[in-house]
Amino acid sequence: MSTSMKEEGLEEEEQTVPQRTLKRHDSLDIESRKFAGHSNGRNADNKSWSVILILAFQSIGIVYGDIGTSPTYVYQSAFYNGIRHKDDVYGVLGIILYTITLLPLVKYVLIVLRATDNGEGGTFALYSLICRYANVGFTPSEEAEDREVSNFQLPTPSGESILKSKLESSKFAKYFLLFATMLGTSMVIGDGILTPCISVLSAVGGIKRAHESMTNDIIVWISVVILVILFSVQRFGTQNVSYVFAPLLSLWMLLIGGIGLYNILHHDPTIIKAINPRYIRDYFKKNKKEAWISLGGCILSITGTEALFADVGHFTVTSIRISTCCLIYPCLVLSYSGQAAVLHLHNDYASDSFYKSVPDPMYWPTFVMAVLASIIASQSLISGTFSMIQQSLSLGCFPRVTIVHTSPKYEGQIYVPGVNFLLMLACVAVTLCFRSTTHIGNAYGIAVVFVMVLTSSFTVLIMIMIWRTHILLIISYVVVIGFMELIYLSSVLYKFNQGGYLPLAFSAILMMIMFVWNDVYRKKYNYELVNKISSEKINNIISNDTHVSRVPGLAVFYSEIVQGIPPIFKHYVENVPALHSVLIFVSIKSLHISTVRPEERFLFRRVHPRDLNVYRCVARYGYTDMGKDQQPFEVMLVEKLKEYIKEEIWPIEMQRNEDVDENNEERRRENQKARKEALEREIETIDKAFSAGVVHLIGENEVVAKKGANIAKKALINHAYNLLQRNLKVGDKAIVDIPHKRMLKVCMTYEL
Template sequence: MSSDVVNSPDETHDQGLKSKKLSCGELRRMDSLDMETGTVHGQSHHSSRGSKNWSVILHLAFQSIGIVYGDIGTSPLYVYASTFTDGVKHNDDILGVLSLIFYTLTLIPLFKYVLIVLKANDNGGGGTFALYSLICRYAKVGLIPSQQAEDREVSNFRLELPSKRLQMASKLKSKLEKSNFAKLFLLFATMLGTSMVIGDGVLTPCISVLSAVGGIKVALDSMTQDMIVWISVVILVCLFMVQRFGTDKVGYSFAPIICVWFALISGIGVYNFIKFDPTVVKAINPKYIIDYFRRNKKQAWISLGGVVLSITGTEALFADVGHFTVQSIQISMCTITYPALVLAYTGQASFLRKHHEDVGDIFFKSIPHGLYWPMFVVAVSASIIASQAMISGTFSIIQQSLSLGCFPRVKIVHTSTKYEGQVYIPEVNYLLMLACVGVTVGFKTTTKIGNAYGIAVVFVMTLTSSFLVLVMIMIWKTHILLVISYVVVIGSIELLYLSSVLYKFDQGGYLPLAFALVLMTIMYIWNDVYRRKYYYDLDHKISPEMVKELVASTNFSRIPGLAIFYSELVHGIPPIFKHYMENVSALHSVLVFVSIKSLPISKVPMEERFLFRRVNPDNLYVFRCVVRYGYTDVRSEEEPFERLLVERLKEFIREDMMMTPTLTHSNEDMVSGELQNELINGENENEESKRIDEERRQEDVDKDIEAIDRATQAGVVHLIGEIEVMAKKGSKLGKKVLINVGYNILKKNLRQKEKTFDIPHKRMLKVGMIYEL
């Protein structure tokens, strides 16, 4: 174990703040990247998300219609049928349900998500992990002690905070930081929300496609339920097969169909409204909601499980914002989606007032006769597209959870060169397809799937609201009366809906919770062992002094070439290097310890990505490097990692040498100690000494750059630590099962590190070591 002191995250951060008072030269003498300044000059706050021109915004708004709104847009297929499962008992019940739908659509998707939640995006990224990352960035509630003072210098990291700091925000922040239970609970809630959104991504395709295809029974009596199920399965398989083409191409293909869909359902809604009962407009009066509950009591409460299906897919507004922009989604929702849905539900209510008996097939029965088959084709197409919203959202949140150490390694494919955040995950796509086919074949009807669907929808919404309250208090410094108003209005509505959908737990509602349990088990196992490994590295790290002794030892020889030694440890050099040195008697002429680090922000500008530090003495040519990624950053395959690293290393050498107030390498032989003191203190410097100093600095820079070039030309070797983990002897049974069985099964069956970073196999060397955790 290393003898050097391991700083806690709090101590590291506090020291980092104090170090701001030091000069650049003094900082560069610090002996660790923990404290080294990383002041870089890059983009302004919040990246490029807020600076897109209107042409791009409108293009993205058009694309978002096909990606984001398919789910919520096809809800008119099944909402009234799912609400009135026992038929319409009273004519005014229709007005009560229409009023519920109208205010639910207005308060949740429009007010909560479009006007409030979208503003809580993390530099353009959305979803549960975006909210969690905002909280982690402002309060030290992360469970991995990888914070560095220099991370706050990344342009995207800084938060724009109101100047007035409220006492409540400080108290809440302090309580969260001091409570381990609060930290674990936040991570648990984030995993639960992520799991529920993924479960939503499974159920959305099933219910949407089954609802649309089921409409064929209205025209063809010979069509059986089994035939409908298998037609739906074929459609679902085709849908998942096209995902590899990416959100960009899929969005342009789907958007025109959804636009036609919205035009048709709103047009038919206006037609039915005028033809059958224009008086349903009085449902805007919430009095009809009160009357509906008075008449139906418990049945009205149970029927809320059907009403909530009118806002299915709302979480996709936030989860998919990383594929688009806040403005583009706000534009498309306010101008197209919301008006079309209100007109569609109003028209169906007008038709239902005159045709109570058709409530089970209200959507297709309310279509004018001449439009039935065209509408059926568009409905099937739209239901296919409805699945796209949650599939895209699932890809986004899994990418986020992966980058924050909460999900096993999978392949992330960046599908668009024009738009940030559009990703595709082959393994997840395949598993989603199998799950969708299994649910469709197993449940067969939309009624049971609808019971499960409601739980997933409302659970995620409730968790989003909980995180948003923390953001409002701690980060936005929102006035307490506004926070209370939000909790009372939005919170009460969501809890009421949650209580209703949980009532049908045994009628299919258990399904999303079962999905969540499986996913959370996987995420917990991976994250728990990930943290244990990190703390092991931290406790056993090697000090720079020990590296200096090992490298300078006469037992080792230096061979030509550049070695890149990968590690997850940010605060120091991992113990596996000592293990390597004890078994191999040769080291390459240039050695770079690389730590891949994920920041709790969406993107890190390229010019701010690499942080370097020399391990003294300089002529050893040993460097430490932290490579920082945001959770939506995807490396371009056109720019090999090693080439970027070498270029940034040369830049660091030039900048470091020019900013060092003392001379380097052989300066002690060239310049007297007295002259060095004069140079360091900046006293009595004359033009001649400056000129000599600059010349010698340049000589040293040229010498180092030449050494790097020579090593690169001799060959680059990638050294990867292949860590095997096992529970310590005497560990409890639960710990043994978690590490020896659970984690190792996941690790062996999922993507390895070299595949994740596209490391060439011919130049890769694995160094094995066993950690007893």
């Protein structure tokens, strides 16, 4: 079913909803009850050490694929012009060792992992923490009731932060934080394009040692075939093979660590002198600009470090710290040191230091493991990209593309068909165009450093506002970590015209999509909020209009706004003058929080009078909740509605009062009987309507710029936004599962 009409929009000054309008309370503005129960504070997730150790082992296969494969291409990127001085090897190794110590170990493992959002990490987690503490978000559906959700609360110290008040009063600061979050998200998605390219290409390139006749063209095409196969199998999910990721990556890390230890002992035990900062100073003194440029290759030693934080939600902070400190860090130190020991004796091995450092008997096992490790690393970044798209979508920053859950058992395993196809095309194009890990590395370095700088910036804000860290510790963090990252950023930007423009180009396209979608999304919401239908109008439509008939069944109307009933309902009744016996107006709402507990998910409100059988519901979800519900949404909705009716008719407080009211036993019994009969009648009405059939009515809102709008607004709405709608396959309320056979769309055009 599809109907359409054009509704005149308000004047420009009326489109911005005034504060007094948002705070005006009537019977439909306040969502009153949640079901069932509310617990203050977050329950501590106290896992036993056996569980933590298992999670630490499992995290190896998901978190460390990228950083674990970086030893296959770092030195050839750092020594892109060969080794000029023998002791330059000490200098580069020293840079790498201090880099993987200060950034992954100190910054992420010891500091940033403290900034999780109820166990979830990543750019959105940091942004959500800041938005919950300071009023800097742009979510138009924010309500006071949201702060009653247990996970929403923050254990912040008393007293007002000066920085908080500055951020809340600055519109520029709010836009800048949103811009930075979109940029960080875009850069992580860019990693999902570059990681498969560089990992697979560097691993396959090792075949040259066994077959010198193998040309670079053949290696490139073999890599392309592997990439196409990798993206083609995404639709089947990873649940059937994911259980082997951790053992394979553990074996890979032990293998490269063992080879590194062998090379240190066999070739040059004195390589440990590289920890002396003097060699780094001498390296820069002798090579000057070339040494600074080589930092772009050294930074590749920590590619994938952001995954330590972004993927912590699948495990625990303690398990990530254990796996990093006990296996990943020691094996990486041994691997880089072992390659440096070989390079110190054989300077001509710089172009292929990894495979040249592998002992002959271990070549083929290492080559096979390298290819498998690169595939696992690619798989992890592709899955991470899907997760970032899901989080962006849930907060209104990305079109509602179709999301497929590939595993009923593991909630984190999702597949986005359209994005997967575009990622595959981008990976194949990058591999065919750049054809070497050196050029791809130039692009990769910019994406890595940009995300790290943004994470550091958000972390400093959290240190100041939420943690109230001592100022000397904050200054130390900025001076040491921030200065190092800015130096790396200056180095990778130098290679902008040598491939470094690629992640920035990807990010620009993604950010444009996010900005357009988010801006028009907020304009649509404000339009509906101004033109919402009052309770009196609902009564007139349903009770007094003789042309509207009630038919058996239950209808669920979906809308964006949470403070009232959207104008599209009036439009529907005018075109289809028949309503089901029970009506539920549902708003699917995403909070600045990782997850909402099922018992706190639903807020209900009755539309009076009682005999209308009309209800309002706000279903609240976190940005990682998509697809977690075990039951169909309509079943959960009806069950929670009946709980709400029971609590409304027979609240616990009244039951207690009736129990102690022994002075008038007859009145108490009559009261109980009347309430019981009313409850049974209403529950029976709900059950009959549900049995007669559930229809899901979706508001399909088309938008156009109103007459007289300026050129920029017309370009944004009429062209950019509508172009995205026409060319992207948009899912219907992608957070919940709606049966397509019982879904009707009601179209209405808004003039914004």
